[in-house]
Amino acid sequence: MIVTRPSRPAVAGPPERRPRRWGPRSPLAPLAAVLRVAVLLSAVSATVFAACDALPGDAADTLGGGRVGSAGLDELRAQRGLTDPLWLRWLHSIADLAGRDGGHSLLTGRPVYAVIGERLPATLVSAGLALAGAALMCLIGCLLAGRRAVRRPHTGPSGVATALAAVPQPVVAAGLTALFAGGLALLPPVSLLPPGGNPLTEPRILILPVLTIALPTAAFGTALLAGAVADALSTPHAVDARLRGVPAGRILRRHVAPALAVPALRVLAVAVSATTAGTALAESTFGYAGAGELLVTAVATRDTPVVHALAVGSAIVVLGILLIADLIADPIARREAR
Amino acid sequence: MRAVGRRASRQVPCSWALLPIAAGCLLVAFVVVGPAATPYDPGAPVGVPWTPAGGEHLLGTDVLGRDVLSRLMAGGRRLLMVAALAAACTCLVGTSAGLIAAGARPGVGYAVDLVADLLIAVPALLPALLLAAVLPGTGAVVAATVVSGAPLTARIVADAATRTSACGYVRAARLRGERPAAILVREVLPSMSGLLAADFGLRFVTALQLLCALGVLGLAADVPATGDWAVMLRENLPGAALNPAALAAPAVLLTAVALAVAGAAHTVARAGTGSGPR
Numbered sequence: 050m051i052v053t054r055p056s057r058p059a060v061a062g063p064p065e066r067r068p069r070r071w072g073p074r075s076p077l078a079p080l081a082a083v084l085r086v087a088v089l090l091s092a093v094s095a096t097v098f099a100a101c102d103a104l105p106g107d108a109a110d111t112l113g114g115g116r117v118g119s120a121g122l123d124e125l126r127a128q129r130g131l132t133d134p135l136w137l138r139w140l141h142s143i144a145d146l147a148g149r150d151g152g153h154s155l156l157t158g159r160p161v162y163a164v165i166g167e168r169l170p171a172t173l174v175s176a177g178l179a180l181a182g183a184a185l186m187c188l189i190g191c192l193l194a195g196r197r198a199v200r201r202p203h204t205g206p207s208g209v210a211t212a213l214a215a216v217p218q219p220v221v222a223a224g225l226t227a228l229f230a231g232g233l234a235l236l237p238p239v240s241l242l243p244p245g246g247n248p249l250t251e252p253r254i255l256i257l258p259v260l261t262i263a264l265p266t267a268a269f270g271t272a273l274l275a276g277a278v279a280d281a282l283s284t285p286h287a288v289d290a291r292l293r294g295v296p297a298g299r300i301l302r303r304h305v306a307p308a309l310a311v312p313a314l315r316v317l318a319v320a321v322s323a324t325t326a327g328t329a330l331a332e333s334t335f336g337y338a339g340a341g342e343l344l345v346t347a348v349a350t351r352d353t354p355v356v357h358a359l360a361v362g363s364a365i366v367v368l369g370i371l372l373i374a375d376l377i378a379d380p381i382a383r384r385e386a387r
Numbered sequence: 388m389r390a391v392g393r394r395a396s397r398q399v400p401c402s403w404a405l406l407p408i409a410a411g412c413l414l415v416a417f418v419v420v421g422p423a424a425t426p427y428d429p430g431a432p433v434g435v436p437w438t439p440a441g442g443e444h445l446l447g448t449d450v451l452g453r454d455v456l457s458r459l460m461a462g463g464r465r466l467l468m469v470a471a472l473a474a475a476c477t478c479l480v481g482t483s484a485g486l487i488a489a490g491a492r493p494g495v496g497y498a499v500d501l502v503a504d505l506l507i508a509v510p511a512l513l514p515a516l517l518l519a520a521v522l523p524g525t526g527a528v529v530a531a532t533v534v535s536g537a538p539l540t541a542r543i544v545a546d547a548a549t550r551t552s553a554c555g556y557v558r559a560a561r562l563r564g565e566r567p568a569a570i571l572v573r574e575v576l577p578s579m580s581g582l583l584a585a586d587f588g589l590r591f592v593t594a595l596q597l598l599c600a601l602g603v604l605g606l607a608a609d610v611p612a613t614g615d616w617a618v619m620l621r622e623n624l625p626g627a628a629l630n631p632a633a634l635a636a637p638a639v640l641l642t643a644v645a646l647a648v649a650g651a652a653h654t655v656a657r658a659g660t661g662s663g664p665r
Binding site: 085088089090092093096097100101103104105208211212213214215216217218219220222223224226227228230231232234238318319322323325326329330333334344345348349356359360363364367368371 | 407504507511514516517521596599602604623627628631632634635637638639642645646649650652653654
């Protein structure tokens with residue numbers, strides 16, 4: 050996992066996040082949340098586009114490969130519309146994303162959505178499996194954290210998950226490879242996709258990439274959610290229910306799960322964002338041709354439309370989840386307050 | 388980090404909580420002494436490529452026949468120094484921004500918040516990838532750590548500073564007529580020393596992760612020939628079946644560093660504000 054977010058404030062909740070006028074109880078809150086997402090999305094798009102454009106060299110240099118003279122490079126640039134001012138290209142790029150083919154790759158001239166489309170299924174399979182596995186491990190971690198919070202109140206979360214979340218993803222990949230492909234010789238050290246590109250026909254190649262993405266994500270999710278679990282269990286009504294002998298399952302269902310829904314969604318959003326980085330690393334490490342590997346190559350070859358489309362696509366997913374979290378935070382807060 | 392500390396401050400320093408700090412000291416000793424005590428030249432081939440561990444070469448050799456143990460001993464100092472530098476820069480920038488945001492009108496705090504949210508929305512590795520195309524490896528790691536960490540530090544610091552500003556001793560300073568900047572630096576900042584130490588740990592971990600990521604992606608352009616642990620992961624991956632020790636050894640050390648730093652940060656955060664005002 051590449052990002053380490055501060056343990057509590059990022060997810061612990063709405064209180065200080067917004068000015069009060071737009072705060073949770075206000076009728077304008079949903080509108081403000083949607084507006085905020087729109088602003089953030091345009092900011093992501095503009096920042097990524099401008100940053101990608103500001104890199105030294107451009108796609109024409111990559112295409113020319115040092116064999117074309119400066120006149121030839123200028124012609125290539127004119128051909129690909131690279132001579133237009135930045136803002137105009139950005140607007141074009143936005144319009145392209147709304148269109149059917151998402152613009153054209155500067156490198157191959159193929160439609161962006163086709164380039165991404167042939168890489169995406171492999172990544173969706175590995176990232177989806179990894180997120181599902183991480184969610185399961187995270188659930189177990191949260192249950193353990195909850196048990197600890199009940200048995201030893203006032204000691205706080207153990208910090209084991211926080212420490213595990215700090216282990217860099219490439220290190221996890223290397224450790225798993227050394228163990229399963231080296232020491233035990235059970236799994237292939239590289240995950241080349243079979244012809245046709247469907248990883249499910251060769252499930253063995255999926256194990257190492259999926260574990261590489263899933264283990265850090267699970268540790269990180271548990272680290273963030275353990276505090277929320279402990280908080281939910283120490284609320285007066287949960288403590289009271291426990292003292293009255295309400296079964297643990299019911300306490301979890303009635304008092305802990307609702308309080309956990311919003312933080313869990315926020316963690317999911319961060320996990321998705323981090324998974325894009327995770328897939329890029331895991332795919333490059335194991336030679337698995339997915340969208341993450343495409344992102345790394347597209348940055349290296351200055352293929353701005355592809356980078357832009359991938360970044361905006363990932364941002365839409367992440368911001369969409371955050372928006373859902375914001376929207377349901379409101380009714381839940383109101384219900385809890387009753 | 389909000390309510391941590393106050394109630395737990397007296398009971399924390401037990402043996403388990405101090406383990407990461409002890410491990411960290413051992414690791415620092417290893418990387419400080421290591422480069423001077425290598426059994427072979429870490430940058431030159433000294434044997435047959437991919438010799439398995441054991442015998443003459445304790446951890447075997449790598450793709451070029453270089454001694455893995457020597458490279459392991461030589462490859463830690465620069466890596467940890469870069470990570471510490473990146474974390475220090477991030478904390479400096481983030482703390483300044485956070486204090487400014489806390490002292491300024493609410494609009495500034497809102498902007499800090501927005502930037503922090505923006506960073507969650509951008510794919511996590513993208514800033515580092517883009518920066519690596521501009522700066523050589525080390526510069527990219529430092530810059531990317533600042534870019535991805537400073538807004539989060541700023542948010543935490545602004546949050547804590549706002550709360551501290553409501554405390555009696557800060558109000559008293561304000562009534563004495565001290566300048567706002569002096570109040571922030573002399574009264575508010577010391578109360579956050581524990582928070583900042585824990586935050587430094589988090590940023591150090593981020594830097595370590597970015598170093599590993601760029602090392603594995605082959606973007607660490609300016610690493611010397613003696614290598615570092617992150618680059619060793621990339622170099623030794625193809626030989627996983629021939630000499631697993633060459634891959635496992637740097638992975639174990641990097642794991643130890645990450646666990647020690649994150650564990651120490653957790654201990655510090657729970658021990659509360661440390662040397663803060665009683």
